[in-house]
Amino acid sequence: MASHSLNLFISTSNSHKPLISHPSPHSLTSISRISRISLSRNPNKASFFTRVSDNGAGGVLSSAVQDHAPYPVVVSDSSSIEVDSVTEVELKENGFRSTRRTKLICTIGPATCEAGQLEALAAGGMNVARINMCHGTREWHREVIQRVRRLNEQKGYAVAIMMDTEGSEIHMGDLGGASSAKAEDGEIWTFSVRAFDSALPEHTINVNYEGFAEDVKVGDELLVDGGMVRFEVIEKIGPDVKCRCTDPGLLLPRANLTFWRDGSLVRERNAMLPTISSKDWLDIDFGLSEGVDFIAISFVKSAEVIKHLRSYIKARARDSDISVIAKIESIDSLKNLEEIVQAADGAMVARGDLGAQIPLEQVPAEQERIIQVCRQLNKPVIVASQLLESMIEYPTPTRAEVADVSEAVRQRADALMLSGESAMGQFPDKALTVLRSVSLRIEKWWRDEKRHESTILPGIASSFADRISEEICNSAAKMANNLEVDAIFVYTKSGHMASLLSRCRPDCPIFAFTTTTSVRRRLNLQWGLIPFRVSFSDDMESNLNKTFSLLKARGMIKSGDLVISVSDMLQSIQVMNVP
Numbered sequence: 001m002a003s004h005s006l007n008l009f010i011s012t013s014n015s016h017k018p019l020i021s022h023p024s025p026h027s028l029t030s031i032s033r034i035s036r037i038s039l040s041r042n043p044n045k046a047s048f049f050t051r052v053s054d055n056g057a058g059g060v061l062s063s064a065v066q067d068h069a070p071y072p073v074v075v076s077d078s079s080s081i082e083v084d085s086v087t088e089v090e091l092k093e094n095g096f097r098s099t100r101r102t103k104l105i106c107t108i109g110p111a112t113c114e115a116g117q118l119e120a121l122a123a124g125g126m127n128v129a130r131i132n133m134c135h136g137t138r139e140w141h142r143e144v145i146q147r148v149r150r151l152n153e154q155k156g157y158a159v160a161i162m163m164d165t166e167g168s169e170i171h172m173g174d175l176g177g178a179s180s181a182k183a184e185d186g187e188i189w190t191f192s193v194r195a196f197d198s199a200l201p202e203h204t205i206n207v208n209y210e211g212f213a214e215d216v217k218v219g220d221e222l223l224v225d226g227g228m229v230r231f232e233v234i235e236k237i238g239p240d241v242k243c244r245c246t247d248p249g250l251l252l253p254r255a256n257l258t259f260w261r262d263g264s265l266v267r268e269r270n271a272m273l274p275t276i277s278s279k280d281w282l283d284i285d286f287g288l289s290e291g292v293d294f295i296a297i298s299f300v301k302s303a304e305v306i307k308h309l310r311s312y313i314k315a316r317a318r319d320s321d322i323s324v325i326a327k328i329e330s331i332d333s334l335k336n337l338e339e340i341v342q343a344a345d346g347a348m349v350a351r352g353d354l355g356a357q358i359p360l361e362q363v364p365a366e367q368e369r370i371i372q373v374c375r376q377l378n379k380p381v382i383v384a385s386q387l388l389e390s391m392i393e394y395p396t397p398t399r400a401e402v403a404d405v406s407e408a409v410r411q412r413a414d415a416l417m418l419s420g421e422s423a424m425g426q427f428p429d430k431a432l433t434v435l436r437s438v439s440l441r442i443e444k445w446w447r448d449e450k451r452h453e454s455t456i457l458p459g460i461a462s463s464f465a466d467r468i469s470e471e472i473c474n475s476a477a478k479m480a481n482n483l484e485v486d487a488i489f490v491y492t493k494s495g496h497m498a499s500l501l502s503r504c505r506p507d508c509p510i511f512a513f514t515t516t517t518s519v520r521r522r523l524n525l526q527w528g529l530i531p532f533r534v535s536f537s538d539d540m541e542s543n544l545n546k547t548f549s550l551l552k553a554r555g556m557i558k559s560g561d562l563v564i565s566v567s568d569m570l571q572s573i574q575v576m577n578v579p
C-alpha cells in the first residue's frame with residue numbers, strides 16, 4: 001500500500017492536544033482501514049516527510065473560544081481551514097445528513113441592502129447574493145458588494161456575488177418615482193417612447209425601445225411582466241400607443257413588456273437588438289473590476305454571445321475565474337439550449353420572462369428539461385422567479401408555492417433563487433427560511449425513501465472530455481450510496497472534480513477542499529458541496545491527515561466516520577474511517 005511510504009511527523013510542541021488521537025510518528029497508522037482503488041499513479045508524488053505543526057487551533061478558534069464568539073475568526077495561514085459558520089453549526093448539531101444540499105440565492109434590493117440585513121440572510125443560509133443591474137445605480141451595487149465582502153472577511157461566510165445584466169429586451173420606464181401603479185379594467189393607458197422632461201402625464205408609461213410604436217399594430221395584445229397585467233392596442237398616434245386594460249393589475253417600475261398577435265409572441269425588430277447592450281458592457285466592466293463571482297446574462301439567444309463574453313473576460317481579467325451563467329428566458333434560448341449550456345458555466349431557468357414568451361403551461365416541462373441538460377453537461381442550474389411570490393406581502397407562503405419549491409428540490413436543481421421576495425418584499429428572512437426548511441424536508445424524504453439518483457446520466461452530443469475524472473466521480477458517488485458513507489472528500493484546485501461529484505447527487509454531503517477563496521465561493525452555487533478553503537499538497541495521505549485533524553479539532557467530524565476521498569492530483573478512490 002502506497003501509504004507505507006509516508007512518514008507523518010506530529011509536533012506536540014504547543015500546549016494543545018495532539019492532532020490525532022494515537023499518533024505514531026513513523027508510520028501511517030493514523031488512517032485505519034484504508035482501501036484504495038488506483039487507476040493511475042501520480043508521477044510527481046510529493047514529499048515523504050510532511051510536518052504538520054499545528055492542530056488548527058492557531059488559525060481557528062477552538063470550540064471553547066467559539067462559545068463566546070458567535071463566528072469563527074478567519075485567519076488564512078497554512079494550517080487553518082475556512083468553512084461557512086452556518087454549515088459548521090449544522091454539522092456539529094445534527095451531523096452530516098442534516099446539511100442542506102440545495103443552494104439558495106437572494107436578490108438584494110432596498111429590503112436587504114444594509115449590512116445587518118445582509119448578515120441576517122447569510123446566517124439564514126444565503127449562498128449567493130444576486131444584484132440585478134436593471135435596478136439601482138452602480139454606486140448602490142458597489143456598496144452592496146463591499147458589504148457582502150466585509151461580511152465574508154469578518155464573519156467567515158463565503159457568500160458569492162452574482163451580477164445579472166439588464167439585457168436589451170423591451171421594458172417600461174420608472175413610473176416617475178412611484179413604487180407601483182394600479183391599472184384598472186377598461187382604463188386607457190398611453191405607452192410612449194417619448195422622453196418626458198417633467199412628470200409623466202397620468203396613465204402614461206414610458207417604453208425603453210425606440211421601435212416600439214412602429215412594431216406594434218392595432219389589435220395586438222400587450223403583456224406586462226408576462227401577463228400579470230394585459231392591454232389591447234387600440235390606437236397609434238406617432239410615438240404614442242393607446243391601449244385598453246383587459247386584465248387589471250399592479251404595474252411595477254421597469255417591468256418587462258411583450259406583445260402578441262394572433263396568439264403568438266411578436267418578435268420583429270426587437271429580435272435584432274444585441275443580447276448584451278452597450279449599457280450591459282459597462283455593467284460587465286463594473287462587475288469585472290469589482291471581482292464578482294458570477295455574471296448572469298439575460299435573454300441569451302445563442303452560444304456565440306456566451307463564448308464572446310468568456311473571451312472578453314479572459315482578456316480583461318486574465319487570472320479571474322468569473323463564471324458566466326446563461327439565463328434561459330426566451331424561445332431562442334430553448335431552441336439552442338444544449339449549445340448555450342455547453343458554452344456557459346451554468347444556467348438559470350428564468351421563469352419570469354420565460355413565462356412571457358411561451359405559454360405558461362409549457363414552463364414546468366421546460367424547467368425539467370433544462371435541469372436535465374445542465375446535469376448531463378455538468379453545469380449548475382438555478383430555478384428562479386415567483387417561487388414564493390406571495391411572501392412579498394404575506395409572512396406565510398401559499399400551499400402551491402411550497403409545492404413548487406418542493407418540485408424544484410426534487411428535480412435536484414443546484415440552486416433556488418428569491419427575486420422580489422428578498423429584494424423588496426416585507427419578509428425576506430422568512431422567505432429564505434421557507435426555502436431552507438422545504439429543501440431540507442424534501443431532501444430528507446428522498447433519502448429516507450432511498451431513492452438514489454442514478455449516477456449514470458444519458459450522454460448527449462458533446463459531453464466533456466475528461467472521461468477518467470467522470471468515471472472516478474461516478475464510481476465514488478455510487479460507492480458512497482452503497483456503503484452509506486458519511487461524507488465524500490474531494491481535494492480540488494479548479495473545482496472540476498467537485499462539480500463532477502455534485503453532478504451525481506449522492507446521498508451524503510461532499511466536502512470540497514480547495515486552495516483559493518474565489519473557487520470556494522464559486523462552489524457555493526453547486527448542489528451538495530460544502531466548500532472549504534485549506535492549503536494542501538500533492539501528497540494525499542498528508543492532506544487527509546491534515547484535514548482530519550483540523551476538522552476533528554473543530555468538532556466537524558469524529559473518529560469512526562466513514563469517508564470516501566478523491567482528488568485532482570491522484571486518480572484514485574480511497575475509502576477510510578476517520579482515525
Ligand SMILES: Nc1ncnc2c1ncn2[C@@H]1O[C@H](COP(=O)(O)OP(=O)(O)O)[C@@H](O)[C@H]1O
Binds near residue numbers: 110135253254
Ligand atoms: N437594486 C434594486 N433597487 C431597487 N429595487 C430593486 C433592486 N433590485 C430589485 N428591486 C426590486 O425588486 C423587484 C424584483 O426583482 P427582480 O426580479 O430581480 O427584478 P425584475 O422584476 O425587474 O425582473 C424589482 O421589480 C424591483 O422592484
Ligand SMILES: C=C(OP(=O)(O)O)C(=O)O
Binds near residue numbers: 164329385
Ligand atoms: C430571473 C429572471 O430575470 P429578471 O428577474 O432579471 O427579469 C426571470 O425573468 O425570471
Ligand SMILES: [K+]
Binds near residue numbers: 132164165167
Ligand atoms: K436582469
Ligand SMILES: [Mg+2]
Binds near residue numbers: 298329350352353
Ligand atoms: Mg428575466
